[in-house]
Amino acid sequence: MLIDRLEEYYAYFSQRKSGWFILSSALLLTGLGIVTLSSASLSFIRSEDYFLRQLLWCAIGIPFFLGGCLVKLDFLRRNSGIFLLIFAVALVVVLIPSIGKFVNGSRRWISVGGVNVQVSEFAKIAVIAWIARYLEGNSMRMGEFFRGFFVPIAVTCAVCCLILLEPDYGTAILVGAVVFTLLLLAGAHLPYMLVAMACGVLAISVLIYLNPTRMRRIVAFLDVENNRFEGAYQLWQGMLGFVSGGLFGCGIGQGRQHLSSLPEAHTDFIFPVFGEEFGGLAATAVLLAYAALFVVASNCAKKLSSDFAKFLAYGIAFTIAYQVIINVGVVTGLLPTKGMVLPFISYGGSNLVLLFFMTGLLLNCFSSKIDAT
Numbered sequence: 001m002l003i004d005r006l007e008e009y010y011a012y013f014s015q016r017k018s019g020w021f022i023l024s025s026a027l028l029l030t031g032l033g034i035v036t037l038s039s040a041s042l043s044f045i046r047s048e049d050y051f052l053r054q055l056l057w058c059a060i061g062i063p064f065f066l067g068g069c070l071v072k073l074d075f076l077r078r079n080s081g082i083f084l085l086i087f088a089v090a091l092v093v094v095l096i097p098s099i100g101k102f103v104n105g106s107r108r109w110i111s112v113g114g115v116n117v118q119v120s121e122f123a124k125i126a127v128i129a130w131i132a133r134y135l136e137g138n139s140m141r142m143g144e145f146f147r148g149f150f151v152p153i154a155v156t157c158a159v160c161c162l163i164l165l166e167p168d169y170g171t172a173i174l175v176g177a178v179v180f181t182l183l184l185l186a187g188a189h190l191p192y193m194l195v196a197m198a199c200g201v202l203a204i205s206v207l208i209y210l211n212p213t214r215m216r217r218i219v220a221f222l223d224v225e226n227n228r229f230e231g232a233y234q235l236w237q238g239m240l241g242f243v244s245g246g247l248f249g250c251g252i253g254q255g256r257q258h259l260s261s262l263p264e265a266h267t268d269f270i271f272p273v274f275g276e277e278f279g280g281l282a283a284t285a286v287l288l289a290y291a292a293l294f295v296v297a298s299n300c301a302k303k304l305s306s307d308f309a310k311f312l313a314y315g316i317a318f319t320i321a322y323q324v325i326i327n328v329g330v331v332t333g334l335l336p337t338k339g340m341v342l343p344f345i346s347y348g349g350s351n352l353v354l355l356f357f358m359t360g361l362l363l364n365c366f367s368s369k370i371d372a373t
Contacts, residue, residue, distance in 0.1 A: 018296050019363055025293045026344060026359045030058065030352075032286065033345035036274045037266055039252055050266045050347045057349045061356030068360025077136075077308045080129040084159075087123040091162035094119045108166045118350035120163045120171045125358060127159055127175055128182075128315035135186040136307035142187040149192040152183060169204065169214070170326060170340045176200055178318050182311055221336040234269060238331045241272035242280065249279030266347040268339050271331050287328065290343075294321045300366050309365040316358045316365075 038051040076083075093110065094100040100107040101116055109116040134152055135142070142148035156179045160172040184193060208214045220227035221235070228236035244250065254277060275283040294317050301313035320343050327342045329335035341348045343355055 018300050019366060021296050022293060022359065022362060025289055026355070029286070029289060029344035032274070033270070033342075033347075034058070035252065036270055036277070036345065037347055039273065039277060053349075054347050054352070057352045058356075060349070061353045064353050065356040065360040068357040068362075069364050071361070071364065073306075073309060073312075073364060076129055076312075077133050080126075080133040084126045084130040084155075087119065087126040088159060088162065090119045091123055091159070091166075095162075095165055106166050106168060108168055115349070118348075120166065120168050121350040121354045123159060123163065124171070124175055124178075124319060125316075125354060125361075127156065128178065128319065129312060130155070131179055131182055132308050132311035132315060135182065135311050139186065139307060142183075143189050145189070145192065148188050149183075149196070152179065153196055164207065167211075169207070170338045173204065174319065174322055174326065174340070177322050178315055181318050182315055185314060186311065217337045221333070224333060235331070235333055235337055238269050238272035239333060241276035242283070242332070245276035245279050245283075247280045249275075249277050249282060252277055267341050268327065268346065269331055270346045271328060271342050274345070286345075287324075290321070290324045294318075297362060304365065313362055313365040316362050319358070320355070 034051065034054055037054050090110070095107060097107070099110060101109040101111055103109065108118050108120055110119060111117075131152060138147050156176060160176050163172040163175065180193065180197065184190075208218060220230065224235055224239075227233075271283065271286075274286070297313060297317040301310050301317060304310040304313065323340060323343050326335065326338065326340040327346075330337055330340065341351050344352070
């Protein structure tokens with residue numbers, strides 16, 4: 001069976017260049033992230049070497065990539081509800097003080113064998129798989145209120161509420177945005193969706209208003225310069241990094257923002273470090289690489305005959321794209337500060353492993369045949 005699957009991939013890559021492009025883009029972005037982390041780690045070298053740890057996460061991610069490539073999509077489709085239930089329970093378990101690990105004001109991690117796993121990261125792909133299966137089975141009812149709107153929105157809201165309790169506003173917004181997009185692509189009734197979007201925006205706004213820490217971020221975002229030493233310190237330092245790098249950058253390891261000036265330089269704000277050392281032209285090229293990856297993936301998804309594979313591929317493509325938009329929007333001052341790593345480039349074990357798995361799953365969608373059962 002394994003040999004047959006590998007032969008399918010060989011034939012696929014031999015006939016179509018899109019698979020090679022997606023794989024090479026993911027590897028290139030990961031490589032750029034490792035190089036940037038080798039510099040960004042300098043300010044953390046006394047405690048942790050994030051460069052070496054990222055290499056370790058890459059090694060851990062390889063089996064997950066292969067798992068994504070080789071898993072039978074029929075199996076994933078049939079058991080998508082079970083997987084969603086498992087991760088929903090895990091999102092409840094992580095909130096238990098004696099189990100969930102509390103870091104920087106949030107309880108998002110469970111320690112498994114000495115490794116901290118962020119449950120909400122893996123819940124994203126569980127939601128996408130379930131929605132893809134649901135849309136496949138209800139393609140003729142998407143104009144209805146109950147089956148085409150209420151059920152998928154209710155399930156998504158339940159998962160997002162559990163993520164918000166951690167709290168993790170960024171991931172909850174990301175999951176909601178991806179599901180919203182998939183429902184629109186599937187033909188959900190637009191007025192229903194607009195009402196749902198308005199309710200979602202209102203709910204998030206109220207939660208932010210009631211949370212002093214996040215409210216300060218909004219105030220700082222609205223007046224960055226006057227808050228550059230307080231709430232907007234990260235953003236201000238990140239913007240200085242882009243300015244310092246100019247068009248061509250100051251060279252690998254020559255940047256200054258990562259030397260304790262820029263907090264979270266290895267995760268959420270790694271793009272300013274990259275921009276400072278490699279320059280604005282290289283930063284633009286990275287954004288174009290993300291855009292090209294999304295265009296190629298979405299174009300391939302559009303041509304798939306299986307609705308499950310199509311919506312699964314779309315979901316993965318939009319997850320990566322929205323994550324890039326949020327991260328870049330935050331570090332450039334276009335969006336309020338919110339923790340969201342840059343795909344493939346930022347340090348982060350759970351997210352990197354998930355991205356490897358999703359990349360393999362994306363290639364799997366483009367090369368597999370699914371039985372209509």
